[in-house]
Amino acid sequence: MPLITHLSVRDIRFPTSDGLHGSDAIHADPDYSCAYVTLHTDVPGLSGDGITFTLGRGTQLCVAVIEQLQSFVVGRSLESITGDFANWWRAACNESQLRWLGPERGLIHMSFAAIVNAVWDLYAKSEGKPLWKLLSDMTPDQLVSVVDFRHISDVLTPDEAIELLKQHEQTKAVREAELLSTGLPAYTTSAGWIGYSDDYRRELCQKYLDLGFRHFKLKVGANLADDMHRATILREEIGDECALMMDANQVWDVGTAIDCMKELAAFQPLWIEEPTSPDDVLGHAKIARAIAPIGVATGEAISNRVMFKQFLESGAMQFCQIDSCRVGGVNELIAIMLMATKFNVPVCPHAGGVGLCNYIQHLSAFNYIAISPSLDKVVLEYSDHLHEHFVDRLNIQDARYRLPTMPGYSITMHDQSLAEHEFPQGSVWRSRKKGV
Amino acid sequence: MPLITHLSVRDIRFPTSDGLHGSDAIHADPDYSCAYVTLHTDVPGLSGDGITFTLGRGTQLCVAVIEQLQSFVVGRSLESITGDFANWWRAACNESQLRWLGPERGLIHMSFAAIVNAVWDLYAKSEGKPLWKLLSDMTPDQLVSVVDFRHISDVLTPDEAIELLKQHEQTKAVREAELLSTGLPAYTTSAGWIGYSDDYRRELCQKYLDLGFRHFKLKVGANLADDMHRATILREEIGDECALMMDANQVWDVGTAIDCMKELAAFQPLWIEEPTSPDDVLGHAKIARAIAPIGVATGEAISNRVMFKQFLESGAMQFCQIDSCRVGGVNELIAIMLMATKFNVPVCPHAGGVGLCNYIQHLSAFNYIAISPSLDKVVLEYSDHLHEHFVDRLNIQDARYRLPTMPGYSITMHDQSLAEHEFPQGSVWRSRKKGV
Structure with missing residues (x-):
């Protein structure tokens, strides 16, 4: 029964904006970064790591929030948290003075996610x-006990969730064996960033086709003529058999999204991702009705389970793109995956950045084994940046995520990577003038 | 044409939790506080002040966000901001790396509001x-030019907003004269906090009746029996002629809200405020349909114009309770007031705390003079705490806000108040152990 003796948190940044990796319609120059939490314990050799993902500037703000919240874990036994997990989670989200700064949204909530994720890493x-x-071995009652159902019970009750989980409990071992044998399907955004030249884009398409990828995502939304041009190149390279997804990164208004997608429909996209504001449930529903059978995908910037609830119940979302760090960590993600299953919406997690691929492989494997026993339309985002920094390195073969086997949540970074990239004192940053 | 030479920001906290002022179903012990921004200029004697309101712990996080955002104002002339206001506002909300930490929601957005509010104070x-x-004297074109219509144009276009403003442009002077003569109607929450004894509550009801108040708000949501008890006391004291409003501070789920309000309907409340999560548009719409003619009021914790848009267009909100610091300051509030007027929903701003009453008197006066020429169902929250700290002190007579006449946005505090309450070094806090 480990005791959490202290928390340390570091501002870790990678200068990815140098190569225009990650450039899209609204994020011109991301430096993939994270606030990196470690929960130290009184058990020699045992600690838990967790991150929240950021784009560079402002990571120190996440660090400050995490330091403010550390009283919810420091000095507590792991079991005092995991043994009363939903209540612990709710108490931390509702700290009586801090709650005003959210609630359950934005910087506070995504910073809290790093702590929650570190608790789960430590637990595993x-x-x-x-x-x-660990998650797949839990019983339906155990799983439901970690979820805070406040503000979602009009759509999913704890009893209903238990029933849903029990339906497929007996066949979990079959799906676990399947995943261990074949892994989970991945898609690539690497050929889709806005900042690339045509030739480099074609080269990347061929590279990822050769690697076995059959799902390609293209960033759109800069302007329609350019979007059509890039889509033409992608379809020329990948052919008609492969899936093409599009991502506007929130840049359009509702009417513009509908107008643009009527043009871009010529390229037969599987989905349009983030066509407008991530807060606009009703707007996404309008778009979804107007552009069917093209699906609407969103989620990486959706605040919490209450927002996901509405997207799911209103038909505003045909693909549910959970982010492992935006909402309140694993506990809240379980609530969202349960609701997605109730509404028969596939969960296709957001990843890329730094560490997100590591996280989502666990979430999607668990979701398939224990919650939603179908891989129909399920495909996980994959990006091949920055994996060398992780101890439990991602294993992709034939465009499929192979399940991790090391204990934990696969987010622990090498000491040298942390030292070199810590902002602003790491060697990578000392020689630069950019940043904060 | 003043140049903004530097920005200073202070963590100002008042130990209001000592007296259980502000206790409700979800905020047990608020210390009303603010991050207090000053924009210094190269013009002697001219500076602009702005705040964002907080409940104590975490105010230093707002300070850190404001420091991160200061490059959007420091070194710029006031005119370079106000002359291209909507684009400036959008650029600051969409800083390419910081945007991920919102977007346009939570700690980042409410901290940005303090800067926006300071710019308007300086401008005035x-x-x-x-x-x-200043706002009432602007033409329809000028007003619309300060608003970022991104993500709301499916419900309100700039042209439509200009038309709406032009309808009542010729009669602005009449309403201005009326307000200067009679002021704006106020309601009190002072008799409604959960933590008070019955006798003290009765005493407060009589005090505010004697002061001329005819609208009283009661906090509910702790448990139904207690809510009924407190409502009984209020109705006994204020009679049937006065309006009784109820406020659950987000504590209920949708089903519970409907069930509780069917019981509390016996007390004929005008509205139920924040019955559930402030993110739940569809949930509020369900509640509104179930409990009509009792109205649903919400807004103090709604993130931005995109969320307000949905509440208004879906009939989820019968009273629009804008908060002067939660969304992105005056610019975004104009967008929200325009949409409320389009949907014929009265704007009844949230206030209390510290400084919020100062802010809303300006917003509601402007709204009545230039946007929505009716005071039907309009009533402004009023709380009589902490007014002694402000240079342009609030003037309430016969339960009506009298219009301020000093230049600015009425938020400048006395130097001594700032010095004594700065956290943690001010004299009020040095002798205490509580806080952060």
Whole structure:
């Protein structure tokens, strides 16, 4: 029963804006970064790591929020948290003075996610299991006990969630064996960033086709003529058999989204991702009705389970793109995956950046094994940047995520990577003038 | 044409939790506080002040965000901002790396509001007018030019907004004269906090009746029996002629809200405020349909214009309770007031805390003079705490806000108040152990 003795948190940044990796209609120059939390314990060799993902500037703000919230974990036994998980989670989200600064949204909530994710990493390591296995081995009652159902019970009650989980409980072992054998399907955005030249884009398409990828995502929304041009190149390279997804990164208004997608429909996209504001449930529903059968995908910037609830119940979302760090960590993601399953919406997690691929492989494996026993329309985002910095390095073969086997949530970074990239004192940043 | 030479920001906290002022179903012990921004200029004697309101712990996080955002104002002339106001506002909300930490929601957005509010204070002072007068004197084209219509144009276009403003442009002077003569109607929450004894509550009801108040708000949501008890006391004291409003501070789920309000309907409340999560548009719409003719009121915790848009267009909100610091300051509030007018929903601003009453008198006066020429169902929250700290002190007579006449946005605090309450070094806090 480890005791959490202290929390440390570091501002870790990678200068990815140098190569225009990650450039899209609204994020011109991201430096993929994270606030990196470690929960230290009184058990020698046992600690838990967790991150929240950021784009560079402002990571120190996440660090400051995490320091403010550390009283919810420091000085507590792991079991005092995991044994009363939903109540612990709710108490931290509702700290009586801090709640005003959210509630359950934005900087406070995504910073809290780093702590929650670190608790789960510690929990999985203390049980000697990868997180997906720890979660998949839990009973329906145990799983439901970690979820705060406040403000979602009009759409999903705890009893209903237990029933849903019980339906497929007996066949979990079959799906676990399947995943261990074949892994989870991935798609690539690497050929889709806005900042690339035509030739480089074609080259990347061929590279990822050769690697086995059959799902390609293209960033759109800069202007329609350019979008059509890039889509033409992608379709020329990948052919008609591969899936093409589009992502506007929130840049359009509702009417513009509908107008543009009527043109871009010529390229037969599977989905349009983030066509407008991530807060606009009703707007996404309008778009979805207007452009069917093209689906609407969104989620990486949706605040919390209450927003996901509305997107799902109103038909505003045909693909549910959970982000592992935006909402309040694993506990809230379980609530969202349960609701998505109730509404028969596939969960296709957001990833890329730094560490997000590591996280989502656990979430999607668990979701398939224990919650939603179908891989129809399920495909996980994959990006091949920055994996060398992680101890439990991502294993992609034939465009499929192979399940991790090391205990934990696969987010622990190498000491040298942390030292070199810590902002602003790491060697990578000392020689630069950019940043904050 | 003043140049903004530097920005200073202070963490100002008042130990209001000592007296259980402000206790409700979800905020047990608020210390009313603010991040207090000053924009210094190269013009002797001219500066602009702005705040964002907080409940104590975490105010230093707002300070850190404001420091991060200061490059959007420091080194710029006031005119370079106000002359291209909507684009400036959008650029600051969409800083390419910081945007991920919102977008346009939570800690980042409410901290940005303090800067926006300070810019407007500086603008009004430089023009020698109180803010309500500066805004009321602007033409429809000028007003619309300060608003970012991104993500709301499916419900309100700039052209439509100009038409709406032009309808009542010729009669602005009549309403201005009326307000200068009679002021704006106020309601009190002072008798409604949860933590008070019955006798003290009765005493407060009589005090505010004697002061001329005819609208009383009661906090509910702790448990139904207690809510019924407190409502009984209020109705006994204020009679049937006065309006009784109820406020659950987000504590209920949708089903619980409907069930509780069917019981509390016996007390004929005018509205139920924040019955559930402030993110739940569809949930509020369900509640509104179930409990009509009792209205649903919400807004103090709604993130931005995109969320207000949905509440208004879906009939989820019968009273629009804008908060002067939660969304992105005056610019975004104009967008929200325009949409409320389009949907014929009265704007009844949230106030209390510290400084919020000062702000809303300007917003509501401007709204009545230039946007929505009716006071039907319009009533402004009033709380009589902490007014002694402000240079342009609030003037309430016969339960009506009297219009401020000093130039600016009425938020400048006395130097001594700032010095004594700065956290943690002010004299009020040095002798205490509570806080952060």
